[in-house]
Amino acid sequence: MKIIKKIAIVLLIALVGIQFYRPEKNNAEYRDVLAFEKETNVDDEIAVVLKNNCYNCHSNKTTYPWYAEIAPVSFFLSSHVNDGNRHFNVSKWESYSNKKKDHKLDELIEEVEEGEMPLKSYTIIHGALTKKEKEALLNWAKTARQNYK
Numbered sequence: 001m002k003i004i005k006k007i008a009i010v011l012l013i014a015l016v017g018i019q020f021y022r023p024e025k026n027n028a029e030y031r032d033v034l035a036f037e038k039e040t041n042v043d044d045e046i047a048v049v050l051k052n053n054c055y056n057c058h059s060n061k062t063t064y065p066w067y068a069e070i071a072p073v074s075f076f077l078s079s080h081v082n083d084g085n086r087h088f089n090v091s092k093w094e095s096y097s098n099k100k101k102d103h104k105l106d107e108l109i110e111e112v113e114e115g116e117m118p119l120k121s122y123t124i125i126h127g128a129l130t131k132k133e134k135e136a137l138l139n140w141a142k143t144a145r146q147n148y149k
Contacts, residue, residue: 033090
């Protein structure tokens with residue numbers, strides 16, 4: 001019993017101590033998605049879907065929830081945002097070649113069709129795409145790809 005108490009105290013001290021270390025946040029001045037939205041002809045319906053389900057992890061500006069200030073959740077979220085930006089960052093759309101733009105939209109289609117995006121960990125809290133939103137997003141992405149063929 002004594003050993004369990006010591007382990008609990010050490011874990012509690014570690015949990016409190018880790019609160020003082022914060023991962024770097026994805027906090028640009030503003031969410032620069034205008035070039036992406038203009039070039040891919042994003043309408044109002046798709047803009048809402050992208051804002052609510054994609055831009056937090058796939059742009060240079062993340063809107064963090066209150067629980068992002070609590071470790072170890074802050075590290076988990078930071079990892080997801082960094083990984084999402086590494087794979088696809090709409091704020092860097094203008095720097096992509098047409099071939100890369102086509103490939104990124106193709107990946108978007110594949111990930112959404114397979115239910116891989118948005119991530120399950122995201123949809124648990126924020127809700128999944130509705131069937132209508134998913135269909136609209138896929139139709140938009142397939143149409144947008146035509147610009148890069």
